[in-house]
Structure formats: C-alpha cells, structure tokens
Amino acid sequence: MIELDFSTRAEIDEQMDGPCSYEELRACLRDLAVMNRLTQAHGPTMLWLEHMLCSASQNASETQAEYLKPLKLVDVGCGYGDMLRQIERWAAKRNVAMDLLGVDVNANAIRAAREAAPAVSRVRYAVGDVCACAEAQNADLITVSAVTHHLSESEILRLLQWMGRTARVGWIITDLHRMPTPYRAFSVLARGPWWHRFIRPDGLASIRRAFREEDWVRMCAAAGMQQDAVEIRTHRPARLAVSSKQPASHSRAGPDSRMSERSDVELPQVS
Ligand SMILES: C[S@@+](CC[C@H](N)C(=O)[O-])C[C@H]1O[C@@H](n2cnc3c(N)ncnc32)[C@H](O)[C@@H]1O
Numbered sequence: 001m002i003e004l005d006f007s008t009r010a011e012i013d014e015q016m017d018g019p020c021s022y023e024e025l026r027a028c029l030r031d032l033a034v035m036n037r038l039t040q041a042h043g044p045t046m047l048w049l050e051h052m053l054c055s056a057s058q059n060a061s062e063t064q065a066e067y068l069k070p071l072k073l074v075d076v077g078c079g080y081g082d083m084l085r086q087i088e089r090w091a092a093k094r095n096v097a098m099d100l101l102g103v104d105v106n107a108n109a110i111r112a113a114r115e116a117a118p119a120v121s122r123v124r125y126a127v128g129d130v131c132a133c134a135e136a137q138n139a140d141l142i143t144v145s146a147v148t149h150h151l152s153e154s155e156i157l158r159l160l161q162w163m164g165r166t167a168r169v170g171w172i173i174t175d176l177h178r179m180p181t182p183y184r185a186f187s188v189l190a191r192g193p194w195w196h197r198f199i200r201p202d203g204l205a206s207i208r209r210a211f212r213e214e215d216w217v218r219m220c221a222a223a224g225m226q227q228d229a230v231e232i233r234t235h236r237p238a239r240l241a242v243s244s245k246q247p248a249s250h251s252r253a254g255p256d257s258r259m260s261e262r263s264d265v266e267l268p269q270v271s
Contacts, residue, residue, distance in 0.1 A: 004180070004183070004208065006178050006179060006180055006183070006208070009178065009208070009209055009210070009211070009215075010205070010208035010209055011209075012205045012208060012209065013205070014150070014198070014201075014202040014205050014206065014209075015197075015198045015201060015202055016028050016198050016202050017150060022108045022111065022112070025106070025108045025109065025112065026080075026108070026111075026112040026115070027196050028196045028198045028199065028202075029079050029080035029109060029112050029113075030080060030112075030116070030196075031195055031196040031199050032079065032080060032199065033079075033080045033082035033116075035189075035190070035195075035199060035203070036082055036083070036146075037082075038189070039189075039237060039238065040237075041145065041146065041174070041239065042082075042083045042086055042145065042174075043235060043239075044172070044174045044233070044235045044239055044241040045083065045087075045143050045145060045172055045174055045241075046086065046087075046090060048170075048172045048241065048243055049087065049090065049141070052141065052169060052170055052245065053094070053096065055245065069097075069099070070097035070098050070099045071096065071097065071098050071099070071140045071141060071169070072098070072099040072101070072138060072139050072140045072141070073087065073098055073099070073100050073101070073139065073140065073141040073142070073143065074101045074102075074103060074130065074136045074139040074141070074142050074143070074166075075087075075100070075101070075102045075103070075142075075143045075144075075145070076103055076130045076136075076142065076143070076144040076147060076159070077103070077104055077105070077130075077144060077145070077146070077147030077150070078102030078103060078104050078109070078110075078113055078125070079104060079109050079112075079113065079146075080109070080112055080113055080116055081102050081112075081113030081114075081116060081117060081123065081125070082116075083143065083145055084100050084102050084113075084123045085116075085117065085118075085121065085123065087100060087143075088100055088121060088122070088123055099124075100122070100123045100124065101123070101124045101125070101126060101135060101136060101139075102123060102124070102125045102126070103125075103126045103127075103128065103130045103133050103135075103136055104125075104127065105127070105128065105129060106127075107127045110125045110126070110127045113125055130159070130162070131158060131159065131162040136166070137166065138166075138168070139166050139167055139168065140167065140168045140169040141167060141169050141170060141171065141172075142163050142166065142167045142170075142171040142172075143171070143172055143174075144159070144163075144171075144172070144173040144174070144175075145173075145174050145175070146174070146175055146176065146206070147173075147175070148173055148175045148210075148211065149175055149176060149206050149209040149210040149211070150209075153219060156219055157219060157222055157223045160219065160220060160223035160225065161223050161224065163244075164223065164224075164225060164244070167244075167246060168246060169245070169246055170243065170244055170245040170246055171243065171244055172241060172242070172243040172244075173241070173242045173243070174235075174239050174240070174241045174242075175210055175211065175239065175240060176206050176207050176210035176238055176239060176240075177207075177210060177211075177212065177234065177238050177239060177240045178207060178208065178209075178210040178211060178212050179207075179212075179238070181238075182207055182237060182238030183204060183207045183208070185237060185238070186200075186203050186204060186207060186238065187200070187204060190203050190204075207238070210240075211240065212240070213232050213234075213240065216230075216232050216240065216242045217232070220242070225244065229244055230242060230243070230244050231243050231244070
C-alpha cells in the first residue's frame with residue numbers, strides 16, 4: 001500500500017459532489033446511512049443532546065423559566081435525514097417536544113430524505129444554503145454531521161460564525177478524523193460488492209479531506225470564538241466532535257430570553 005500523507009488536508013473530489021442522477025444519489029445516501037449505523041456516526045451528537053437537555057433543564061429550574069415552544073433543532077447538510085429520524089425517535093422516547101428541520105444545498109438529497117421518512121414523521125426539510133435560509137433562523141440547537149470536510153476553510157468560518165449567532169442553546173459539528181487508522185479500517189469495512197460504488201472511494205477521500213484537532217482550534221479562533229467556549233473531543237472509531245454551549249444570557253433559559261415570560265408550558269424532561 002502506498003504511504004499516504006495525513007499531515008495536511010488532501011485536495012480531492014468526491015463522486016457524490018459531482019453530477020449524478022437522483023436514483024444514484026439516493027442509493028448512495030441510503031448506503032451512507034447504513035455505514036453511519038455501523039460506525040455509530042451519530043453517537044457523539046446523541047450524547048451531546050443528552051448533555052444539552054440535562055443542562056437546559058437545570059438552567060430552566062435555576063431561573064424558574066419555562067419553555068415557550070418546542071426545542072428547535074436545525075441539521076445542516078442533513079443528506080438522507082437518518083440522523084434527524086434518530087433524534088425524532090430519541091425525543092419521542094423522552095417526551096421532549098422538538099421542532100426538527102433538515103437543510104441541504106442539494107435538492108435531490110432533500111427529496112431522498114423526504115421519501116425515506118415514515119408517514120408519521122414531523123421533520124421539516126428545506127433546500128438551500130443554511131446561512132441564508134429563513135426557516136433555519138431562531139434555532140436552539142444546530143447539528144452538522146459529516147459535512148465540513150466538503151467545505152473550504154472560508155466556508156467553515158462563515159458556518160461557525162452563523163452558528164455562533166444563531167444557536168440559542170448550542171451547536172455541534174461532528175466529522176471524520178484525518179488519521180491513518182480510520183482510513184485503513186474504513187478501507188476494509190467498505191470493501192464488498194453490496195456497497196454503492198461511491199461509498200468506498202468517497203469515504204476514503206472524506207477521511208483525507210477531513211480535519212484534525214489543531215485545524216479546529218485554528219478555525220474556531222479565526223471565527224472569533226474563545227478557546228474555552230469550544231470543546232473538541234475524539235470519538236472512536238473515527239470522529240472528531242466540536243461543540244459549543246451558549247452562555248445562559250444567550251440561551252432560552254437566560255434572563256433576556258423569551259422563556260422567562262411563561263409559566264403554563266412544560267419543561268422538556270430527561271428520563
Ligand atoms: C456526506 S453527506 C452527509 C449527510 C449526513 N449529514 C450524514 O451524516 O450522513 C454531506 C451532505 O452535505 C451537503 N452539503 C455539502 N455542502 C453543503 C452546504 N454548504 N450546505 C448544506 N449542505 C451541504 C451535501 O449536499 C450532502 O448531502
């Protein structure tokens with residue numbers, strides 16, 4: 001095997017970003033959802049949600065604030081929508097009212113996500129650039145999974161700044177970790193004729209296009225974020241999670257927020 005250099009980001013394209021038919025993209029996204037399940041790709045976001053919910057409940061009881069509306073969560077680059085459906089099931093189990101919105105620049109991805117959703121799903125979808133999407137405004141929580149390796153650093157700075165302004169409770173980015181071990185493991189896992197033909201080459205390219213902790217430290221600083229306001233964690237087998245929780249004054253439970261005015265609505269409960 002040729003020794004690859006993981007010290008810098010590779011400038012290579014992914015086939016799923018090129019022109020392809022709706023049927024081809026849908027088949028690829030469906031297999032990506034299977035791969036997400038096998039590699040527990042949504043695990044870091046689900047853990048973070050548990051944590052955010054606990055601290056939102058604590059904040060609310062400390063300030064005697066009550067929740068006016070369901071927690072609004074925007075998933076940026078939602079693709080097939082599998083993570084949103086997992087969040088919808090998670091929220092239903094915990095009796096947490098949530099307004100879930102998936103945004104993707106690719107209209108065919110949104111079409112596939114809508115088609116894959118069960119009839120009972122209340123997840124909403126929108127096509128477009130999330131930073132300019134009116135429906136994505138006033139979010140409490142923002143999630144971004146496996147998207148940032150598709151973006152340039154300047155696009156990521158813009159996204160970080162938008163999330164910092166928009167998320168009232170917090171945001172999380174999870175993406176692949178540019179390291180040789182995940183690369184080798186994925187190379188074996190994605191072998192096999194049953195996978196869509198984009199999965200293996202795009203997955204390997206994604207790991208080489210992804211970031212390391214020092215990249216996130218640099219990009220968050222460039223976006224004007226304080227170092228102690230951002231948490232960066234490694235999650236096995238191959239992910240980095242970058243997250244930030246807004247100060248209480250910015251959040252729904254803070255003294256300036258719309259939440260402090262109502263007493264007739266129920267606080268989401270963590271079971
Ligand atoms: C690898 S897929 C990940 C999909 C899904 N989030 C997941 O975890 O499986 C990347 C998705 O990001 C979308 N995307 C890429 N650039 C984007 C941007 N600037 N804004 C919104 N979505 C974007 C693509 O259209 C694609 O659907």
